[in-house]
Amino acid sequence: MKLLPSLLLLSLAFTTLSSYAEDGQALHQSECTECHGRMTGGDGHVIYSRDERIVKNISELKARVTHCANGANTGWGESQISAVTDYLNQQFYHY
Ligand code: HEC
Numbered sequence: 001m002k003l004l005p006s007l008l009l010l011s012l013a014f015t016t017l018s019s020y021a022e023d024g025q026a027l028h029q030s031e032c033t034e035c036h037g038r039m040t041g042g043d044g045h046v047i048y049s050r051d052e053r054i055v056k057n058i059s060e061l062k063a064r065v066t067h068c069a070n071g072a073n074t075g076w077g078e079s080q081i082s083a084v085t086d087y088l089n090q091q092f093y094h095y
Helices: 003-018 020-031 033-040 058-071 078-093
Strands: none
Touching (some): 020 078
């Protein structure tokens, strides 16, 4: 009867994994789009795909997310930073 608890754990792990990217999107939406939108006018997402973008690789992306998250006083920890970094990388940067 050891099988049932491990199955439960496994399905929990999968639920967490599949909501990961979505979580990053929601976090980004609530904390990040407004200021970038004000800077760029309209859709703040252009900041991630403009030609002269400042982020050049995945570690710079994470550093920038950390920097902006701190600047915006989000209080985000490592898991939120990672989720948003993954989301931005999947949607815009593709490193
Ligand atoms: C109070 C304003 C403000 C908020 C809030 C903000 N940012 Fe930024 N963000 C900036 C500024 C300013 C830049 C730099 C633009 C430049 O140098 O041209 C920037 C640039 C970036 C870049 C680099 C874009 C590039 O050129 O490649 C990323 C990534 C980024 N922000 C992520 C985030 C994330 C994630 C959040 C939410 C936690 C966030 N930002 C919230 C102001 C903000």
